[in-house]
Amino acid sequence: MASAYILVVDDEPDIRTLLQEILQDEGYEVATAESGEEARRLRRVRRPDLVLLDIWMPGIDGISLLKEWKEEEEDGSTPIIMMSGHGTVETAVEATRLGAYDFIEKPLSLAKLLVTVQRALEAYNLYRENAGLKRQAQPVTEPVGKSEAMRRLINQVRRIAQHDTAVLISGEPGSGKSLFAHYLHDSSPRRRGPFVDVGVASLLGDNPAVELFGGEEEGHVQYGLLEQASGGTLFLDDIGDMDVATQARLLGALETGRYQRIGGSEPVKTDVRIVAATRYDLEQRIAEGRFRNDLYYQLNVVPLTVVPLRQHAEDIPELLNFYVDYFVSQDNLPYRDFSVSAQNRLRHYAWPGNVRELKNLVQRLLIVGHSSQVDADEVDAALGSAKHASSPAVGVAFDLPLRQAREQFERTYFEHLLREYGGNVNQTAQHAGVERTHLYRKLRTLGIDPKQVE
Numbered sequence: 001m002a003s004a005y006i007l008v009v010d011d012e013p014d015i016r017t018l019l020q021e022i023l024q025d026e027g028y029e030v031a032t033a034e035s036g037e038e039a040r041r042l043r044r045v046r047r048p049d050l051v052l053l054d055i056w057m058p059g060i061d062g063i064s065l066l067k068e069w070k071e072e073e074e075d076g077s078t079p080i081i082m083m084s085g086h087g088t089v090e091t092a093v094e095a096t097r098l099g100a101y102d103f104i105e106k107p108l109s110l111a112k113l114l115v116t117v118q119r120a121l122e123a124y125n126l127y128r129e130n131a132g133l134k135r136q137a138q139p140v141t142e143p144v145g146k147s148e149a150m151r152r153l154i155n156q157v158r159r160i161a162q163h164d165t166a167v168l169i170s171g172e173p174g175s176g177k178s179l180f181a182h183y184l185h186d187s188s189p190r191r192r193g194p195f196v197d198v199g200v201a202s203l204l205g206d207n208p209a210v211e212l213f214g215g216e217e218e219g220h221v222q223y224g225l226l227e228q229a230s231g232g233t234l235f236l237d238d239i240g241d242m243d244v245a246t247q248a249r250l251l252g253a254l255e256t257g258r259y260q261r262i263g264g265s266e267p268v269k270t271d272v273r274i275v276a277a278t279r280y281d282l283e284q285r286i287a288e289g290r291f292r293n294d295l296y297y298q299l300n301v302v303p304l305t306v307v308p309l310r311q312h313a314e315d316i317p318e319l320l321n322f323y324v325d326y327f328v329s330q331d332n333l334p335y336r337d338f339s340v341s342a343q344n345r346l347r348h349y350a351w352p353g354n355v356r357e358l359k360n361l362v363q364r365l366l367i368v369g370h371s372s373q374v375d376a377d378e379v380d381a382a383l384g385s386a387k388h389a390s391s392p393a394v395g396v397a398f399d400l401p402l403r404q405a406r407e408q409f410e411r412t413y414f415e416h417l418l419r420e421y422g423g424n425v426n427q428t429a430q431h432a433g434v435e436r437t438h439l440y441r442k443l444r445t446l447g448i449d450p451k452q453v454e
Contacts, residue, residue: 203246
């Protein structure tokens with residue numbers, strides 16, 4: 001992973017040169033700007049990890065730039081350290097109120113400056129790590145399982161993690177592709193960088209390219225997911241759902257290491273590892289003209305196949321223990337263990353929904369159970385109800401107004417299809433005979449999150 005990139009903005013050339021030399025000696029990558037306009041241009045070219053910003057400059061002043069940049073960033077996370085030779089308490093308070101990390105007076109104490117820079121970058125990295133954890137359903141640990149298939153897969157991921165190449169993870173819905181992507185990131189030299197998890201189906205809005213690559217309009221910058229993942233990993237879940245136009249842009253970024261924001265005129269350099277996942281046979285989609293052959297080979301530098309649960313059923317007892325402990329500690333559910341006969345039933349079940357189905361089954365049995373142990377009869381009943389639930393009889397409440405009754409039916413209908421297709425919006429749209437973008441808006445209107453449908 002590259003060193004932190006620092007932008008120094010000051011109209012005094014001696015200070016710019018001094019700061020650049022000192023920071024480069026400390027191992028940082030440094031760019032300098034002599035004015036607010038030049039700083040804007042450099043920031044458009046590449047998002048800095050930290051900014052040292054003088055307050056008093058010809059043209060636009062540092063406080064105005066601080067306010068502008070903090071408003072542009074959705075999370076306001078990039079640390080900005082203000083510098084001034086004519087500082088007052090009021091100015092420092094104003095800068096802090098607008099989001100500055102710290103305020104340093106001139107003449108600069110280089111020792112204090114370096115400590116402040118180090119702390120600001122540590123806080124920034126911690127923020128990005130925490131933001132990555134919030135995207136996860138649970139803390140990332142080593143995947144559960146001691147079977148030969150799982151140990152082989154875990155060892156393969158550890159080896160792949162040390163090489164900064166694109167990875168394509170394939171596997172059935174619910175088999176754990178996202179978990180292995182997280183584990184790959186946590187095992188790699190990029191572990192201190194962000195892990196940005198993107199469901200490609202969620203990019204099927206009005207302008208998916210802006211979400212992924214960012215945009216520029218009237219001098220204002222919107223940083224896309226690629227830049228938000230800078231220094232870390234961008235995980236593109238279900239890459240087969242990506243529209244062809246966005247595929248072409250992503251291919252260009254992978255081939256050249258650069259891309260342009262939508263509406264932008266200058267290239268942005270990428271510093272991100274791409275990990276993609278698919279439940280499809282991408283070669284078949286290539287033959288159908290729905291996926292680019294050249295993008296497939298760019299992503300498939302290192303292929304990784306996650307085996308379905310039925311192929312490592314000997315791991316089921318360990319998985320049961322793991323998820324029981326998880327729901328007891330995270331959701332305060334009552335502890336229950338699984339009898340030998342119950343475990344035997346589950347080891348011989350086909351698991352069409354893979355590990356995700358097992359996790360949901362454990363949660364349901366902990367919620368509805370009354371005894372301290374889950375027996376075979378209870379497992380049979382739970383698996384039978386799951387099969388029955390997969391083909392529900394959709395009822396209609398005739399005492400509701402037409403609009404509410406229609407919404408009730410649509411919610412039940414789309415939740416059923418999403419369960420059938422493992423949360424895949426593209427396949428749900430094809431079955432329902434609607435456009436993907438229309439379905440995505442409909443799901444938002446109904447309050448349905450495809451990833452949360454169980």
